[in-house]
Amino acid sequence: MLTLESATVRFGERVAVDGVDLEVADHEIVCVLGPSGSGKSSLLRLVAGLQEPDGGRVLLDGADQDGVPVHRRGLGLMFQDHQLFPHRDVGANVAFGLRMHGVGRDEQDRRVAELLDLVGLPGAERRAVAALSGGEQQRVALARALAPRPRLLMLDEPLGQLDRSLRERLVVELRALFGRLGTTVLAVTHDQGEAFALADRVVVMREGRVAQVGTPLEVWQRPASAFVARFLGFDNVVEATVDGERALTDWGEVPVPAGSRQGACDLLVRPAGVRIGGPGKGLGCVVGARTFRGSHVAVTLRPEHGPVLEAECSLRGTPDEGERIGVTFDPSECVVLPALF
Numbered sequence: 001m002l003t004l005e006s007a008t009v010r011f012g013e014r015v016a017v018d019g020v021d022l023e024v025a026d027h028e029i030v031c032v033l034g035p036s037g038s039g040k041s042s043l044l045r046l047v048a049g050l051q052e053p054d055g056g057r058v059l060l061d062g063a064d065q066d067g068v069p070v071h072r073r074g075l076g077l078m079f080q081d082h083q084l085f086p087h088r089d090v091g092a093n094v095a096f097g098l099r100m101h102g103v104g105r106d107e108q109d110r111r112v113a114e115l116l117d118l119v120g121l122p123g124a125e126r127r128a129v130a131a132l133s134g135g136e137q138q139r140v141a142l143a144r145a146l147a148p149r150p151r152l153l154m155l156d157e158p159l160g161q162l163d164r165s166l167r168e169r170l171v172v173e174l175r176a177l178f179g180r181l182g183t184t185v186l187a188v189t190h191d192q193g194e195a196f197a198l199a200d201r202v203v204v205m206r207e208g209r210v211a212q213v214g215t216p217l218e219v220w221q222r223p224a225s226a227f228v229a230r231f232l233g234f235d236n237v238v239e240a241t242v243d244g245e246r247a248l249t250d251w252g253e254v255p256v257p258a259g260s261r262q263g264a265c266d267l268l269v270r271p272a273g274v275r276i277g278g279p280g281k282g283l284g285c286v287v288g289a290r291t292f293r294g295s296h297v298a299v300t301l302r303p304e305h306g307p308v309l310e311a312e313c314s315l316r317g318t319p320d321e322g323e324r325i326g327v328t329f330d331p332s333e334c335v336v337l338p339a340l341f
């Protein structure tokens with residue numbers, strides 16, 4: 001469906017998108033993730049035709065989009081700067097793209113009703129946009145983007161303005177809706193939870209380049225680099241030298257799975273792999289802050305050498321703040337990170 005070949009966007013000296021190669025298959029949901037300024041919006045704008053490439057190609061169904069204007073690309077856009085028309089009612093907003101395509105009045109009404117049903121706002125045609133909640137407005141924007149049956153739906157921070165609980169609910173609904181409709185989606189978000197819940201594949205960007213592509217599970221289980229691991233919220237990352245099934249680190253010797261990459265690398269220890277025992281066994285640590293996380297407690301540990309460690313403890317097995325303990329590591333939760341970028 002969508003192919004990017006060495007896609008590049010520059011703003012003066014700054015390279016916002018740096019030779020990106022990417023494929024999005026029919027019916028696939030791909031989420032582009034990354035910190036602020038990593039080039040996500042520029043990538044989306046490039047595909048949409050809102051941004052000229054400085055190099056490389058954008059192909060849709062095999063056709064080079066060079067010189068093809070936005071409205072001829074057959075895309076549905078739900079961008080932050082494409083707000084709803086505040087003085088038109090819900091129905092007129094959703095019908096906008098259909099009118100532009102010269103769809104007849106009866107057919108417009110039928111499609112608008114069908115779409116409002118789909119996004120969970122049946123019968124809302126005559127409601128004023130200004131009188132809707134943030135979540136309802138997002139649904140109307142989605143219905144508007146879906147109305148012309150785009151071959152590719154592009155979403156920029158689709159749920160960005162909404163509060164957390166609403167986002168978590170909507171993202172599940174969105175995934176189910178796209179699955180039912182067979183919609184192909186390219187979405188951008190800086191929220192990894194949202195991307196992981198929505199996507200078939202995630203693309204993690206760093207400084208205009210692709211740091212990792214994979215299914216949510218692959219990226220979560222095997223981050224490609226220290227950058228990706230930290231971006232996902234893992235803080236237990238250290239430089240290491242791997243020799244056989246052990247890694248030498250500032251925390252001392254840490255066991256790693258057989259077959260791990262050898263030599264100089266970065267090492268991730270998931271908090272679940274930090275095992276707490278009595279003092280005198282393993283790496284000596286003092287217990288710092290404890291944060292209740294619902295099903296477990298995140299405990300900060302200050303080791304006698306090496307950077308601060310985070311451990312995941314059961315609700316009952318949490319040590320007291322200030323307590324001296326010993327830490328050992330579970331190799332199945334230790335990941336030797338393959339890339340240094």
Ligand SMILES: Nc1ncnc2c1ncn2[C@@H]1O[C@H](COP(=O)(O)OP(=O)(O)OP(=O)(O)O)[C@@H](O)[C@H]1O
Nearest residue numbers: 011014016034035036037038039040041042043190
């Ligand atoms: N119109 C512009 N003129 C100059 N520089 C720009 C322009 N748009 C983006 N940039 C720069 O290009 C880089 C990538 O920006 P982009 O908006 O694509 O990142 P992003 O990952 O979408 O960030 P955010 O999550 O903050 O929206 C940044 O360094 C940004 O400052």
